[in-house]
Amino acid sequence: MAVNNLGAKHLTAAQKAAIDAGLNSIITALTSVSTNLTTDDRLKYGSINEQNKLLVNKSNDYHINQSALQSPDVDWVDFDADFTERSFADTRLNTIDSVKKMLEDYKIVHDYDNYQSALVDYEFTKYKAGTNTPGFAAKAAELGQFFAQSSTPQTPTN
Secondary structure, eight states, X not given: OOOOOTTOOOOOHHHHHHHHHHHHHHHHHHHTTOOOOOHHHHHHHOOXXXXXXXXXXXXXXXXXXXXGGSOTTSOHHHHHHHHHHHHHHHHHHHHHHHHHHHHHHHHHHHHHHHHHHXXXXXXXXXXXXXXXXXXXHHHHHHHXXXXXXXXXXXXXXX
């Protein structure tokens, strides 16, 4: 027997409004400080790889623990601000990834439930069309277009 109603839990209107308000708040906060990179910009600047992150972290360690060894040509106030911001962004991206997975899982179970219910409705429609109940033949034809039709009859193989 198929599992039905996986998505038994539904968001309330207040919960949906809170999610939308939170997302809008994030967008509003980031709009003034984010840079809208083009595809070429993303390729040019990219994300630093793990090896380069280690370089940045080691340079930061020296900056903090042995500042006499730091380059006078680096704006260390800006370096500190950038370091703090990238750490902040990184942890928030991890949280957003978790939220994205939660929403994807939430959507999947509701998609599944809708599809299973639509299949039940289609079977009922075919049954009612077979009894010549008005309207059901047209509905069966409309719904039937979403199922693959074989152009040649299948012959059993022995």
